Amino acid sequence: xxxxxxxxxxxxxxxxxxxxxxxxxxxxxxxxxxxxxxxxxxxxxxxxxxxxxxxxxxxxxxxxxxxxxxxxxxxxxxxxxxxxxxxxxxxxxxxxxxxxxxxxxxxxxxxxxxxxxxxxxxxxxxxxxxxxxxxxxxxxxxxxxxxxxxxxxxxxxxxxxxxxxxxxxxxxxxxxxxxxxxxxxxxxxxxxxxxxxxxxxxxxxxxxxxxxxxxxxxxxxxxxxxxxxxxxxxxxxxxxxxxxxxxxxxxxxxxxxxxxxxxxxxxxxxxxxxxxxxxxxxxxxxxxxxxxxxxxxxxxxxxxxxxxxxxxxxxxxxxxxxxxxxxxxxxxxxxxxxxxxxxxxxxxxxxxxxxxxxxxxxxxxxxxxxxxxxxxxxxxxxxxx
Amino acid sequence: xxxxxxxxxxxxxxxxxxxxxxxxxxxxxxxxxxxxxxxxxxxxxxxxxxxxxxxxxxxxxxxxxxxxxxxxxxxxxxxxxxxxxxxxxxxxxxxxxxxxxxxxxxxxxxxxxxxxxxxxxxxxxxxxxxxxxxxxxxxxxxxxxx
Ligand SMILES: [Zn+2]
Numbered sequence: 001x002x003x004x005x006x007x008x009x010x011x012x013x014x015x016x017x018x019x020x021x022x023x024x025x026x027x028x029x030x031x032x033x034x035x036x037x038x039x040x041x042x043x044x045x046x047x048x049x050x051x052x053x054x055x056x057x058x059x060x061x062x063x064x065x066x067x068x069x070x071x072x073x074x075x076x077x078x079x080x081x082x083x084x085x086x087x088x089x090x091x092x093x094x095x096x097x098x099x100x101x102x103x104x105x106x107x108x109x110x111x112x113x114x115x116x117x118x119x120x121x122x123x124x125x126x127x128x129x130x131x132x133x134x135x136x137x138x139x140x141x142x143x144x145x146x147x148x149x150x151x152x153x154x155x156x157x158x159x160x161x162x163x164x165x166x167x168x169x170x171x172x173x174x175x176x177x178x179x180x181x182x183x184x185x186x187x188x189x190x191x192x193x194x195x196x197x198x199x200x201x202x203x204x205x206x207x208x209x210x211x212x213x214x215x216x217x218x219x220x221x222x223x224x225x226x227x228x229x230x231x232x233x234x235x236x237x238x239x240x241x242x243x244x245x246x247x248x249x250x251x252x253x254x255x256x257x258x259x260x261x262x263x264x265x266x267x268x269x270x271x272x273x274x275x276x277x278x279x280x281x282x283x284x285x286x287x288x289x290x291x292x293x294x295x296x297x298x299x300x301x302x303x304x305x306x307x308x309x310x311x312x313x314x315x316x317x318x319x320x321x322x323x324x325x326x327x328x329x330x331x332x333x334x335x336x337x338x339x340x341x342x343x344x345x346x347x348x349x350x351x352x353x354x355x356x357x358x359x360x361x362x363x364x365x366x367x368x369x370x371x372x373x374x375x376x377x378x379x380x381x382x383x384x385x
Numbered sequence: 386x387x388x389x390x391x392x393x394x395x396x397x398x399x400x401x402x403x404x405x406x407x408x409x410x411x412x413x414x415x416x417x418x419x420x421x422x423x424x425x426x427x428x429x430x431x432x433x434x435x436x437x438x439x440x441x442x443x444x445x446x447x448x449x450x451x452x453x454x455x456x457x458x459x460x461x462x463x464x465x466x467x468x469x470x471x472x473x474x475x476x477x478x479x480x481x482x483x484x485x486x487x488x489x490x491x492x493x494x495x496x497x498x499x500x501x502x503x504x505x506x507x508x509x510x511x512x513x514x515x516x517x518x519x520x521x522x523x524x525x526x527x528x529x530x531x
Contacts, residue, residue, distance in 0.1 A: 120462065127461030128395060134427040135484050137391025137518070138472055139457060139464035147455035148474055155453070155498040200456040247474060248427065248482040253453050 005098045006225035006232035007347050007382075008105075009038025009218030015332035015341075016182045017115050018212035023057055024069035027111040030216035030337075031070050034107065038218045040228060045218075046103035047076040051090030051110040052336030053083060055125065058116055066109065084285065085371030086110065087215070087339025088378035094219050095235055104221045110340030111214035122210075129372070131246040143207055143286065145247060145373040147199035150288035152253040154201065156303065161201060163306035164287035165192040168205050170315060171284060171323050175330020177357050180341075182211045182332030206287040211332030215340040217347065233347040237270030237381030239263055243374045254303075256374035259296035263368070263379045267298075270381035272364055274298030277320050277381070279349045279359040281342035283370035284327040293368050294322070297379070321359040324349075339369040343380060350384040389515045393463035400430035407442065408506045408517045411528040414442040415479060426481030447504040448524070449475035449483065454496055473521045475502055488520035503527075 011033030013026055021029075027050075035042065048070070050063040059065055063079040080089035087110030094106040117125070130140040153159045168187060175181040192205035225232045239262035244250055251257060267273055274297055282297070284290035291305035299320050300308040308314065314322035325331055325345040328338060346365035348354050367380045388397035389405040404427075407414045416428030420437035426445060431438050452474045460468035471487040473496075483504050487496065501524040509516035 124462040127393065127463060132395040133399065136395055137393060138484055138486055139392065139460055139467060139470060140472060140484065141457060141459065141461055143459065144455050144457050144472060147457075148453040148472075151455060152453040152498065197456075197458045199458065202455075248484060253474070 004222045005095050005219055005235045006222060006229070007217050007235065007343070008220045008225050008229040008232055009034040009040070009216070010344050010347055011035070011037060011216040012180050012341060012344050013214045014180050015211045015213035015334055018113065019115065023052070023059065023062065023111050023113040024066045026113065026212060026214040027066045027109050027216070028069055030111070030214040031107060031109055034216035034218050038228060040105070040218070042071055045072065045075060045105050045107050047097065048072055048107040048109060049090040049094045050077060050079045051087035051108065051340060052079060052112055053081055053086055054079070056112060056114050056117060056335070066111065082376040083371035084283070084333070084335045085339055085369045085376045085378050086336040087341070088343070088367065088369035088380070089339070089376070091217065091219070091339065091343055091380070092238060092240055092378060095238055098219055098221050104224050106219050107216060108219060108340055109214060109216045110337035112334035112336035113212045114210040114334060115212055134248065135246060141199060142373070143199040143202050146286040146288055147202045148247065149253050149292065150201055150286070153288060153291065156254055157306065159291060159306035161193070162189065163310050164206055164291065165189055166309045167284060167287040167290045168192055168329055170309065171327040171329040174324040174357055175326025178326045178331060181326040181330050182209060183326070183330045202286060202288070208285050208328035208333040211334045213332060213334035213337045213341070215337050215344045217340055217343055231351050232385065233350045234383050235380055236383045237266035237268070237272065237379070239266030239269070239379040240377070241265065242376055245372070245375050247373070255292055255296050256370060256377060258374050258377035259293065259368060259370065259379065262377045263297045266366070266379040266381045270383065272381055276364050277366045278362045278364055279321045279324065279346060280366040280368065281325065281327070281345050282322055282368040284323055284329050285333060285370070287329070289370070290323065290327065297366065297368060316357070316359050324354070324357045324359065339367070339378065342367040342369055343382070346382050350382055389517045391518055392467065392509065392516065401428045403442065404428055405517055408519065409508060409515060411506050413445045413447050413504055413506055413519060415445045415481060416440045417443050424480055426477050426479065426483065445504070446478050448478040449502050449504050451496070451498050451500045451502055451521070452476050452482065453498060454487070456493070471496065473502070475504065475521060477504070483519065485519050485521050488522045490523040490526050491521070
């Protein structure tokens with residue numbers, strides 16, 4: 001069994017309304033960039049894993065179409081789907097296949113087109129994001145669930161609307177500096193407060209935006225990684241856990257038990273603690289989700305997430321830089337691509353290639369990718385040599 | 386008859402479909418495992434604790450406390466005419482939780498986390514087909530046959 005699994009190639013397309021390209025064309029952009037970055041050719045790959053959420057695409061069984069367009073036939077491929085964490089599930093299965101000694105080098109591609117569907121189709125899908133037997137019958141939506149979490153967080157810990165909007169302001173501040181981001185514009189507190197209501201207390205500026213996009217990373221077993229790359233970033237901690245689909249079965253509404261469990265696994269496997277993390281990409285599908293992530297990951301104590309952002313502890317120069325690529329909020333959230341994009345960003349940071357967004361002395365980083373409303377969570381601890 | 390349950394019903398078939406028939410007659414039912422006695426709300430056919438598939442319905446008191454709530458402004462397909470609506474999650478007296486709309490007995494400004502509420506069976510009056518649900522009402526509100 002290989003001791004470690006390393007990331008040897010990184011590729012990322014521009015996130016946004018990509019009416020110029022099909023999903024396989026988006027995948028190609030990221031894949032070609034990752035191969036070039038790794039300095040290898042397609043023939044050196046053993047397999048690919050595609051992370052995507054199929055119901056947004058007209059094309060069914062997406063992995064085969066992507067595989068063909070990338071020119072990887074007849075190598076093996078398969079699709080992973082766990083809602084918004086599909087990209088991290090793809091990374092995990094590729095990591096598992098290398099750990100098991102089945103494959104040596106695997107390409108992981110997260111890709112998604114979300115703007116193929118019409119607004120009525122999106123609204124119909126929106127009605128089925130929750131548990132359909134007992135919850136969706138009351139018209140619950142994605143924002144509504146996080147709104148329930150936010151309202152309870154406010155009640156238990158005195159978290160404020162300003163603190164939530166400060167998450168959005170930070171993420172737009174960094175998103176403005178990321179050429180791959182959907183929104184490259186800073187926002188103000190006044191503008192956030194004036195945005196339309198979605199599900200109280202959440203407003204439009206608490207919510208991330210759907211986007212089209214793709215990202216690709218290439219993984220290799222330790223021996224091959226050392227031969228191929230001088231700048232390998234290692235996947236040293238890999239956590240994965242679930243929580244109940246239904247909010248009615250959760251122990252509480254102010255944390256994601258799946259995130260707490262996945263983080264504990266990842267820290268233990270990597271032999272680090274939350275205090276060791278210098279830079280992180282966390283799943284800020286809504287502003288409250290980032291505040292909950294600070295707490296679930298142990299960056300701060302339970303209930304102190306609001307203060308943590310208010311004191312700018314998650315800006316570059318603070319305790320731990322979080323979502324300095326803009327996060328889902330400003331970079332955009334092409335759901336199947338998001339997990340791979342997170343790992344791409346942290347690997348760039350650990351390689352010291354993040355430009356004006358570079359976190360000084362970034363040696364250990366983390367990703368936190370949530371599926372649905374916390375049904376699935378994947379946490380990775382990454383380390384450079 | 387589980388297709389009766391909800392304004393839009395996405396999952397009409399279940400082993401606990403009698404829940405909707407009871408609800409139409411004004412009874413809010415939970416499930417109880419005949420083997421180990423474990424209770425569930427919402428009801429489930431297969432015991433979460435001991436995995437027995439042998440269950441019976443029992444009537445819940447409907448007494449509950451508000452855990453959290455949200456006013457939904459951006460509604461999905463099928464709920465446009467109901468929006469905005471306020472959804473609450475309540476902790477039930479016997480255990481378990483319910484997610485439901487606030488009913489007319491409570492004004493929006495009266496809603497606060499921790500308040501005592503009554504989960505009350507309801508029938509949609511405007512629909513031709515039988516459609517049932519339950520709503521969150523002022524403590525002490527009782528079911529009235531419509
Ligand atoms: Zn039992």
